[in-house]
Amino acid sequence: MAGSIRSRSIDVLRAVAVLLVMQHHFGVHRVLYENGWMGVDLFFVLSGYLVSGLLFDELARSGDVRPGRFLVRRAFKIYPAFWVLIALTVALAPTVSKKALLCELAFVQNYGPGLYPHTWSLAVEEHFYLLVALAFARRRWFARLATPSAGLLAFGAGLLAILALRIATVALVPARYKLVTLGTHVRADALLFGVAIAWARREATLGPWLRRLVAGRRAWLALTAMLLLVPIGVLGKAHWFTETIGFTLVYLAAGLLLLVALDREPGDPISRALAYLGRSSYSIYLWHIPVQALLLDRLAAAGLLPAPLATNRAFVMLGGVVAGILSARLVEDPLLRVRERLLRTAAR
Numbered sequence: 001m002a003g004s005i006r007s008r009s010i011d012v013l014r015a016v017a018v019l020l021v022m023q024h025h026f027g028v029h030r031v032l033y034e035n036g037w038m039g040v041d042l043f044f045v046l047s048g049y050l051v052s053g054l055l056f057d058e059l060a061r062s063g064d065v066r067p068g069r070f071l072v073r074r075a076f077k078i079y080p081a082f083w084v085l086i087a088l089t090v091a092l093a094p095t096v097s098k099k100a101l102l103c104e105l106a107f108v109q110n111y112g113p114g115l116y117p118h119t120w121s122l123a124v125e126e127h128f129y130l131l132v133a134l135a136f137a138r139r140r141w142f143a144r145l146a147t148p149s150a151g152l153l154a155f156g157a158g159l160l161a162i163l164a165l166r167i168a169t170v171a172l173v174p175a176r177y178k179l180v181t182l183g184t185h186v187r188a189d190a191l192l193f194g195v196a197i198a199w200a201r202r203e204a205t206l207g208p209w210l211r212r213l214v215a216g217r218r219a220w221l222a223l224t225a226m227l228l229l230v231p232i233g234v235l236g237k238a239h240w241f242t243e244t245i246g247f248t249l250v251y252l253a254a255g256l257l258l259l260v261a262l263d264r265e266p267g268d269p270i271s272r273a274l275a276y277l278g279r280s281s282y283s284i285y286l287w288h289i290p291v292q293a294l295l296l297d298r299l300a301a302a303g304l305l306p307a308p309l310a311t312n313r314a315f316v317m318l319g320g321v322v323a324g325i326l327s328a329r330l331v332e333d334p335l336l337r338v339r340e341r342l343l344r345t346a347a348r
Contacts, residue, residue: 009261010046011278012271017042018281021118022288022320026313035233038250040121041190043285045254047125048194055136056202067133069343074129076339081283081331082122085290089115092294110182116289120182127184128191148206155196159248162189167244180243190251197255201262211263218260225253225260277321283332284324291323292316 017039023029024036051074059065086104090096096115103112107127110120166186173179180186200206214221228249232242239246266272277284292310296319300310309315 006279007262008265008267008271008275010050010258011275011281012266013042013046013258013261014278014281015274017046018277018284018288021285022317025118025289026317028313031233034236035229037237038229038232038254041187041247041250042254042257043121043281044124044187044190045194045197045251045258048128048191049198049258050194051129052132052195053198053202055132056198059136060202065136067137070136071129071133073339073343076335077282077332078122078126080335081286081327082119084327084331085286086115088294089290092298110184111178118285118289120178121285124182124184124187125191128188131188132195148203151199151203151206155192155199158192159189159196162186162192163244163248166247170240170243174240181237187247189248190254193251193255194258197258210259214259214262221256222260225256228253228256280325280328280332282324283327284321287323287327288317288320291319295319295323 020032020036020039020042022036023032024034024039027033027036055065055070086101090101093115097113100109100113100115103109104115104119107123109115110123114120162185166189169183169186170180200210232246232249235241235246237243296305296310296316299305300307
């Protein structure tokens with residue numbers, strides 16, 4: 001992240017998240033292939049934690065938060081790489097549905113048709129950013145978080161409300177896959193849980209207690225996270241339990257893994273390699289599916305790439321990683337540097 005100190009441990013978690021998602025779409029390992037979708041929920045928890053953490057810090061530092069500035073920062077991060085993907089899709093794809101294109105550009109592809117099966121999560125995050133900006137714009141709402149009990153009650157109520165919406169949606173409209181499993185109203189609790197962790201870590205009483213709790217129990221907490229996922233692995237994603245309580249267990253597990261990773265900066269070679277991958281996780285996530293249709297298949301059709309290689313799962317995953325890293329270096333990073341210069345100029 002331009003202009004800020006990166007956390008290697010969080011970049012490692014980003015890499016784990018994107019590799020899980022790629023395994024879900026292309027993997028040959030049965031367990032990862034069937035359960036890699038959980039990487040999206042890990043992304044959600046990380047995003048909620050990081051984005052709200054910046055705002056909590058700004059509020060504590062200056063007593064004020066500028067929602068417009070926050071949304072501009074998010075726009076510089078999310079839109080350029082996404083727009084490049086959409087532009088290349090329109091230019092290179094044989095046919096493009098106008099309705100799907102409009103849904104992508106309006107970030108409602110999690111409720112309507114989309115160009116790709118994975119960009120729905122961007123819509124959930126965009127909706128979340130707007131809600132966060134609204135919440136911080138109305139700072140009196142945070143008076144409810146003034147004490148540990150009040151804050152826990154507020155976040156608990158929010159998480160339970162979304163769980164109730166999820167249960168009601170599954171019960172009332174079981175045939176609507178997107179509405180049941182991809183809608184913002186049924187998946188935003190993972191992001192909200194990340195916000196709750198960011199708040200708790202900064203709360204005067206809860207923060208030190210939480211750090212002490214985690215410091216001596218990292219292995220047990222990691223094991224607990226894995227055990228939370230066992231019912232979902234046994235029942236499968238399409239089971240009603242997974243689509244309701246199961247999503248809650250997934251974000252709880254992701255939150256535990258985040259707590260285990262925080263306050264640690266691993267220096268071993270594997271962690272360094274994963275952290276490097278995690279730096280480009282957003283662009284890798286964007287490109288890991290489109291790279292086959294927009295590049296590999298076209299190269300194979302032109303005789304520039306062996307057809308079996310263009311459809312080989314491992315090769316497609318490698319292509320997604322390479323395309324994502326290139327997108328991050330050529331699109332994301334330069335625009336983030338421009339963002340920091342513009343915001344520094346505006347602040348003078």
